[in-house]
Amino acid sequence: MGFFKNQFANVVEWEEFREDMIFWKWSNREIKKGSKLIIRPGQDAIFVNNGKIEGIFKDDGEYNIDSDIIPFLSTLKGFKFGFNSGMRVEVLFVNTKExxxxxxxxxxxxxxxxxxxxxxxxxxxxxxxxxxxxxxxxxxxxxxxxxxxxxxxxxxxxxxxxxxxxxxxxxxxxxxxxxxxxxxxxxxxxxxxxxxxxxxxxxxxxxxxxxxxxxxxxxxQDMITKTASHEMIGNLQKYQQVSMTDGIASGKVKGGGVAGDMAGMMMGMNLAGEMMKNMNQNQNQSSSGNSSANPGSPAQGSGQKPNFCPNCGAKNEGANFCPNCGQKLV
Structure with missing residues (x-):
């Protein structure tokens, strides 16, 4: 007798669950007396009738629909199962995870x-x-x-x-x-x-x-990487000059006919010019530093013999002419 009473009972659950499924609808079936609802962790069950939400159930577990669910449905709470009648509603299962x-x-x-x-x-x-x-x-x-x-x-x-x-x-x-x-x-x-x-x-x-x-x-991307490496050197022009000089010295950069030879010659002249410019600046700074440091020392043209020859730098022992190069000292 008990078997006959519940022979149409069914289980309402998410039958086609997938991790990438946002919702799944249990539909087009009647819920009979004695049916159960199963809600698994991470799921919400929403009872829908004619497009309207009747109830939302969020706690996971197993529930008797006629005693645990129907009393909480908004418009179907007074529904009574008959001998051969069931409740036709849709149950939407929603995956609640992010x-x-x-x-x-x-x-x-x-x-x-x-x-x-x-x-x-x-x-x-x-x-x-x-x-x-x-x-x-x-x-x-x-x-x-x-x-x-x-x-x-x-x-x-x-x-x-x-x-x-x-x-x-x-x-x-x-x-x-x-x-x-x-x-x-x-x-x-x-x-x-x-x-x-x-x-x-x-x-x-x-x-x-x-x-x-x-x-x-x-x-x-290659241009960005190259520019970044140059900026890390600090002075792009200096980096290019040093790179070219190293390339010529190592033989990696070779002449390309007249144009290549001219380019190499011009680069050499530029580098030589820069070196002479730096040497002149250093000499000027050294001369001005010596003058300020020894304000009482005799200047050239004052009638006193200098201690060192201004032409070759040889030490002078009080002679009128440099014993090394013959430069006149007074």
């Missing part, structure tokens, strides 16, 4: 920049997180016409507008187009706010958005 999704631009985003007339082609990648926050909107906009909803569905919608948002916020917050990572936090914050508005009408909230890296074309 989902993390990786994203990446499929094509380069052309960011307007004065340095490149066609725009700077930039790729980017990162992650975003989202969570269901509004069950009423979720049922009204999505669950009313679908039996399930996947993370991939949200990702497709997000990536469809992501290129435009990247262009918008990189142009606004990318103060240094060649070092966007320094402004990644501000760029990501702006994109998150816009994405949240994009999916809000689906009952979903974007809880986080991160830009892990910006990627430039190889030619531009």
């Amino acid at each position: 989902f993390t999704v990786k994203w990446g631009t499929q094509n380069p985003v052309l960011i307007p920049t004065p340095q490149l007339p066609g725009g700077m082609p930039i790729r980017a990648n990162g992650t975003f997180t989202f969570q269901v926050t509004d069950y009423v909107t979720l049922i009204d906009k999505i669950a009313g016409i679908r039996n399930s909803y996947l993370v991939e569905d949200v990702k497709i919608r997000i990536t469809s507008v992501l290129d435009q948002l990247l262009m918008k916020w990189i142009s606004r917050e990318g103060k240094d187009m060649f070092n966007l990572q320094a402004n990644a936090s501000d760029i990501a914050k702006g994109i998150r706010e816009d994405l949240d508005m994009e999916v809000l009408n689906n009952g979903i909230s974007i809880t986080g958005f991160q830009v892990m890296s910006f990627n430039y074309p190889k030619e531009i």
Whole structure:
């Protein structure tokens, strides 16, 4: 007799659970007397009748529907099971966890920049997180016409507008187009706010958005790396001169005919000129330093014999002419 009484009883549970499934709908079946509801951790069960939420149950466990559930339903609390009648409602199971999704631009985003007339082609990648926050909107906009909803569905919608948002916020917050990572936090914050508005009408909230890296074309990345290494040297012109000199000395830089020889000669003349200029400056500084340090020492042309020859620097023992080069000393 007991078997006959409960032969139509069923179990209402999330039968097709997947980690990447946002919700799943138990529908088109009657709930008979003696049926049970099973809610697992991380799930909410929502009873829906004619598109209206009758009750939301969040505590995991096993419940008798006729005694534990029906008394709490808004308009069906007075429902009585008959001998051959059941309650036809939909039960929507919602995954309550926060989902993390990786994203990446499929094509380069052309960011307007004065340095490149066609725009700077930039790729980017990162992650975003989202969570269901509004069950009423979720049922009204999505669950009313679908039996399930996947993370991939949200990702497709997000990536469809992501290129435009990247262009918008990189142009606004990318103060240094060649070092966007320094402004990644501000760029990501702006994109998150816009994405949240994009999916809000689906009952979903974007809880986080991160830009892990910006990627430039190889030619531009090589230029950035080279410029950074030069800046680390401190003096770009000096670095180029030293690099060329080392290359010639080591034989790595070889002449290329007349043009190469002329370039080498001009570079040698420039380097020699710089060396003479530095030597003259050092001599002038030394002479002025000696004069200020020995204000009482005799100057040339005063009638007194200098201690050292001004021409060759040989020491003078009081002679009128330098014993080394013959320079007149008085």
